[in-house]
Amino acid sequence: MEIEKTLFDAHRARFSAIDRLLPEAAPAPVAGERVDAATAAGVQVTGVVQRQLHGPDDVPLLWSAADARQLFPFIGDTGTEGMDVLLRAWRTWLDAESPGEDSSCVVNWPSRDAEAIRAFLDHGLVPMSALAVRTGGAHDDAAENDVTVRRARAEDFEEVLAMAVSTHDYIGQVATRRRSNAAELLAPALEQALDKEDPLLWLAERDGMTAAFAHAAWITSSPGSAEAELLPLGRWGYVNNVVTVPGLRGSGLGRTLMAVVHKEFSADGASGTYLYYNPTNPLSSVFWHRQGYRPLWTSWEVHPASALR
The missing domain is CATH 3.40.630 (Aminopeptidase)
Structure with missing residues (x-):
């Protein structure tokens, strides 16, 4: 038009x-x-x-x-x-x-x-x-010394899905609507991520138990693409979802997990990293700013x- x-x-x-x-x-x-x-x-x-x-x-x-x-x-x-x-x-x-x-x-x-x-x-x-978008101002240092971060495997699917659903239910209180079929909607993307040889899905474990996960992807903003309407041109690391089990939120697990994710994106030549978060979410709105992100577009x-x- x-x-x-x-x-x-x-x-x-x-x-x-x-x-x-x-x-x-x-x-x-x-x-x-x-x-x-x-x-x-x-x-x-x-x-x-x-x-x-x-x-x-x-x-x-x-x-x-x-x-x-x-x-x-x-x-x-x-x-x-x-x-x-x-x-x-x-x-x-x-x-x-x-x-x-x-x-x-x-x-x-x-x-x-x-x-x-x-x-x-x-x-x-x-x-x-x-x-x-991440513009700096944060140190990629682990906050927890007793946490192990590893790439997720296919056998982690059920546990990761349950964590993702719990976060969706929480967000349903403060932002988007809660959907009763969230598990069915979330499952395909997680299955696809875990099906790859080197999935962009990391788990943080404490005392042998899964405590948090991060799901990411590579996104290219090229001339004429839909991504180029929102981001500068380049190959971007996209942080799709970060989840911490409810009882451990605020304990530094997310910071430790994202320190690994940011370093891996940087090592692989990312132009930058970006994500979506809910400004009305009292947890993520604080966490991501401390991680060096600041809003570029608001819906x-x-x-x-x-x-x-």
Whole structure:
């Protein structure tokens, strides 16, 4: 979908000024429905809305509503007012629909844009997820001397899956919805990871018992790829999930585990490492900042979609 050149140039310039780590702003999605608005001075702003429907067996249900509507805003240099009038227009646009309870409105936006944050808060959106990149400021030293870290094996599957489900249930209290079929949704990715000769899945053991695990992957941000819309170009280490058994959270196991993971990524030539975490999670929001990560993009959401103000 074409966006007016003047507006898109201002949009791209704004992203560049907000955060030096942001890649060049992507053009508007080809598919979707357009929403238009104007500021009091008559400056035009616009957005494209895409709708995604997920069935009961779709993996995105682990982090998404079943009926998600995402807005891609183009507000140029209009700041809070531009985002405000565009969200108002989106709210009016929603009046023609009847979203159910398991629905959401989503805007993924640069984390450092304070002017836009004011508009998001005013319209009932909350920071549900953040893509964070590691920029340093942390030492990769083990916090626990009595912990052994090793690569996971196929026979660890059941234990790792049970830990992943327990973490999903915890996150269901503070961020995304809890899904009753979480085990079935989580299992395929874990099985695929463990099926590899040298899986990017590490276990931390204490006294012979599994106490934590980290699941990671390699992601390439190349020109024209979906990843390049979010990350600088390069080969990135992606931290998919880090889990500590409930009774041992806060004891340094995660730090010890990630010291190994970060060193292995660095040794293999990673351009950097990134991950997603929930800002509303009182554990991960503290842990990852101490590990040297900081938000690059934040997903602002409201559930159900009809709650958008």
